[in-house]
Amino acid sequence: MDLCIIGSGYVGLVSGACFAEVGHHVVCVDNDQRKVDALQAGKIPIYEPGLEDLVHRNVAAKRLRFTNSIQDGVDSSQVVFIAVPTPPQVDGSVDLTYIERVAREIAGVLKPGEYRVVVDKSTVPVKTGEKVADTIRRYNKGAEFDVVSNPEFLREGCAVPDLMNPDRVVIGSASQKATDLMKQVYEPFRAPILVTDVNSAELIKHAANSFLSLKISYINAVAAICEASGADVEMVADGIGMDKRIGRNFLNAGLGYGGSCFPKDVKAFIAISKQLGTPFKLLEEVERINAAQLNRFIDKVRNALWVLKDKQIAVWGLTFKPDTDDVRNSVAIELVNKLVAEGAHVTAYDPKGAEKAVEWKLIDPTKVKLAPTPLDAVKDAEALILATEWKEFSNVDFAEVKQSMHTPLVFDGRNLFDPETMAQFGFTYHAVGRAGGK
Structure with a gap:
């Protein structure tokens, strides 16, 4: 499948490399041109056992590439993952500025008649999926899309085996079409899949941690x-x-x-x-x-x-x-x-x-x-x-x-x-x- 991951930080880079490893074609998008340049040059910005070899191997196989263009990523993908930071605010609540910004940017490049699944991979508060969907509709009234919650459960230090052999995959979706596409994404991983509504999927990550x-x-x-x-x-x-x-x-x-x-x-x-x-x-x-x-x-x-x-x-x-x-x-x-x-x-x-x-x-x-x-x-x-x-x-x-x-x-x-x-x-x-x- 053709996948786009917006955000090439810890979650985005590990997810992108592992998706490519099982045969998907992945484009990782990041607005930090220096990071994109470094990744294109083969430099990995984080230390995670096994990640560097995984990235190099899949870049060489042309299953993994990097860009700063959301237009490029969305145009070339069936499924678009959002994996941007969700930092805490002073009161402990989550700053969703980056999520909202990316939702607007996705809306700006979606073309009429071209269906996409937009996936919240970042850890977000319950009901964020609803806000993402509202934002995309606000800025692109003719867009054809569904929003899915797909929380990550990666442990730093063993993130690659965690993603390659997950305990479970959680898909929060209100659309059978989106659910079927997400099952195709994860079919190579041979992991138990739990399908829930979007709100339940969003709660699972916070409740688990x-x-x-x-x-x-x-x-x-x-x-x-x-x-x-x-x-x-x-x-x-x-x-x-x-x-x-x-x-x-x-x-x-x-x-x-x-x-x-x-x-x-x-x-x-x-x-x-x-x-x-x-x-x-x-x-x-x-x-x-x-x-x-x-x-x-x-x-x-x-x-x-x-x-x-x-x-x-x-x-x-x-x-x-x-x-x-x-x-x-x-x-x-x-x-x-x-x-x-x-x-x-x-x-x-x-x-x-x-x-x-x-x-x-x-x-x-x-x-x-x-x-x-x-x-x-x-x-x-x-x-x-x-x-x-x-x-x-x-x-x-x-x-x-x-x-x-x-x-x-x-x-x-x-x-x-x-x-x-x-x-x-x-x-x-x-x-x-x-x-x-x-």
Whole structure:
């Protein structure tokens, strides 16, 4: 099939590459000419395992191309996906400026008698599909189209396998013609397809991410009880997760959730529920627990060091999760900035995210030293904080780490390391919700 994806950011680029990989012909549209030029030159603006090879292979096969022309994209496609940013506003509601603008631009290039399916791929509040349809009709009264909601469920760090082998595909549609075309788009993926109305499909994404955030806040609340009682949250989580009704995923105690999706989507769902007159108090508590979790962890560091001012602290990890270069709403960066605000001297290392953290001015390189390796980061450190659970941190020579540090004090914000192993190396080890935090 011939597909157009408007927006070549994280969702748009990954979706476009995967659609091309299964045989569709895809044109990705972006209004940032520099990004288009970079993609045409084979430069991938984000780090995602497997994505670069996927893009290069499908560009070479002429199944994937890039342009800044919506006219080109819409003219050459049966299905037009909207995958533009939906950033949060101050009150937590979603800024739909980009969605509305693209809807107007699509209306401006639709030709009479040429049917198109317009798909909301971006995460949007319920009833956005209705607004998109109204906008297109307002600016093109003769347009023949249907609007479909097709939320994405990609996890950064494993987005390619998530899209190539999805748990489910959700198609929110009021038109059988549009539904049939969307089923053709996804037929090569051999995934279960759930067809709903548009409003239900839009709610599914916010409800799913909010529920996963709830699981994280729940286990972090349990971790506090474990620390107070001497229990081990990892064992508790294993016991909970063995119940098939619950599952072990997202029951990992740590610094709390972050990133470009969970914080934004929880806030948006809270705002949506208020706008609809049905306040979601449970999610407000999920947010409160998440915000408190980082402060509890920093209290633990402060209690061990007494005063943070002028302390040499190494931080491993800056991205919000491993296997991505995404530093948006990263709890690790928030941690670094809180330490700096108290006068600590921080040296940080991250395999992929350090450059973006500086480029996007999320950390001040005059106040935070960036190390080229994990071992360089811990030299003369009085404490090491594990903030992002990159796999390479498990493979570091901890005998050398201990020798390099001024004080063998480790704070594991992701429960990555084994407490007994750390004790054997001679570290004083603090984790989250494990044996009183040691």
